[in-house]
Amino acid sequence: MKKEQINDIIGWDIVNWSKSFDFWNKHLDVKDKGYKCLELGARQGGLSLWLALNNNQVICSDVSYTDQQHELDKTIALHQKHGCDQHIRYEAIDASNIPYENHFDLVVFKSVLGGVSIDTGKRLEQQTIDSIYKSLKPGGRVVFIENLEGSFLHMYARKKFVGWGSKWYYMKLKALVNLFDSYKSLKYHTVGFFGAFGKSEKQRQILGHFDTLIERMVPKDNRYIMIGIAEK
Numbered sequence: 001m002k003k004e005q006i007n008d009i010i011g012w013d014i015v016n017w018s019k020s021f022d023f024w025n026k027h028l029d030v031k032d033k034g035y036k037c038l039e040l041g042a043r044q045g046g047l048s049l050w051l052a053l054n055n056n057q058v059i060c061s062d063v064s065y066t067d068q069q070h071e072l073d074k075t076i077a078l079h080q081k082h083g084c085d086q087h088i089r090y091e092a093i094d095a096s097n098i099p100y101e102n103h104f105d106l107v108v109f110k111s112v113l114g115g116v117s118i119d120t121g122k123r124l125e126q127q128t129i130d131s132i133y134k135s136l137k138p139g140g141r142v143v144f145i146e147n148l149e150g151s152f153l154h155m156y157a158r159k160k161f162v163g164w165g166s167k168w169y170y171m172k173l174k175a176l177v178n179l180f181d182s183y184k185s186l187k188y189h190t191v192g193f194f195g196a197f198g199k200s201e202k203q204r205q206i207l208g209h210f211d212t213l214i215e216r217m218v219p220k221d222n223r224y225i226m227i228g229i230a231e232k
């Protein structure tokens, strides 16, 4: 993929989050498959762009598309910029209550699970993963990349410096893995440590490259990003 495409798909701490492509490509071939795909919590639809660039049919969805037309307009503009909007349609779908059954080859999400319970007063992560399960065809896969609790340093910095950091539900690696108990298989990898602390994308880029160098020295459950594929 071209650098500009990767930047538009990933958008933040690009060096660390784009390691997802190495992992996914090892376990999954999406090129020219014509897969039926759903992206959840897409906002600007980065993963929809990835799947559409590879000639799959995508529903790009976000619960916010009902009342945030400006978000949807930006998303459509991004997909048009890359000339792949003919492969994508848009829906406002609640990830914890997906109105499809045995339908998709792939369901994808990036940085969504920690936000599904905000404003509801209920824990909806398990319900979301179960709702995805129901929406997949037998043998279909959920392909995702999600924030983790990481280390105490990550949790401290989020509380101290990021307003929404106290609302987002950062899961421990083990708790996130357990959500997929009903799936046939789950393959995953964790990456990223210092990249999360960069204040600009330039800083995150430098820190992301440093993370690549020291990755083996950082305990798996202290890293702050989980990349996964689970099969129904």
Ligand SMILES: C[S@@+](CC[C@H](N)C(=O)[O-])C[C@H]1O[C@@H](n2cnc3c(N)ncnc32)[C@H](O)[C@@H]1O
Pocket (backbone or CB within 6 Å): 011, 040, 041, 042, 043, 044, 045, 046, 061, 062, 063, 064, 093, 094, 095, 096, 109, 110, 111, 112, 115, 116, 117
């Ligand atoms: C942190 S943003 C991530 C956006 C995008 N996936 C990305 O990586 O740039 C979380 C997104 O999840 C959406 N969201 C929150 N709760 C949701 C739900 N129950 N169903 C679907 N989307 C939801 C929000 O509207 C928001 O766009």
